[in-house]
Amino acid sequence: MMRQVQPGATCASNLDECRMKHHTASLALRHSPTPEWIAAMRARYPVEPAIDQIFTRKLGKRVELPEHSMDFSALPERLRAFLARETGQTDLKVEQVARLSGGASKEQFSFLLTWRQSGAAAPVAQRLMLRMDPSEAIVETHRLREWEVLRAMRGVVPVPEVLWLDPEGVALGRPALIAGFVEGTVRPPGADKMSGVGMYFEPSLRAALKEQFVAILARIHNLDWRTQSLPSFAV
Structure with missing residues (x-):
């Protein structure tokens, strides 16, 4: 049972109670952080x-009303307007916007x-992918x-061209x-998972993929990052 803090008592004499008060106040601020607390x-x-940008945005969103889904009904028009500004082509068309399964940590759509x-x-039709942050994500x-x-x-x-x-x-x-x-498959034939821990690759698939997998890892590790433009990594 928690003891009551006596009138006039100090943290030195009631350390457990003071710690509990601090812990409770800290939890409240984590749940509803103020700009001062975030700073x-x-x-x-x-x-x-x-x-810093990721964490600051995440903390700032905690004071907003819970939003576990996003209304995507306006997405095709917003996408068309964005691409028209980016390309300077007001006559472009955005069609066949379809939500993709898999990649559950992000919202993903294909479109033409x-x-x-x-x-x-002359205009050409190109299949593209939109990858965007969800309202909330574990990652x-x-x-x-x-x-x-x-x-x-x-x-x-x-990798696809960005x-x-x-x-x-x-x-x-x-x-x-x-x-x-990029055309392909996100899971082995017959698998019940799109991605993540626990996906099973049968022996024939492992044999077909093993050399590709190791070769790709080697190419990643051999890339000299100092020759690349990576300003957001602060290097």
């Missing part, structure tokens, strides 16, 4: 700028963009960092990037 935490635990690529005289990552890494790895390992970026989510509602769409 104090940032000053107390300095991290590199991109990580009809536009005039650089130097092209916090940074779209600008992802953009930089994908761009650095282009031609080194099999085309456009909305790092703050000003245009699309959430931080997002748009990349090329």
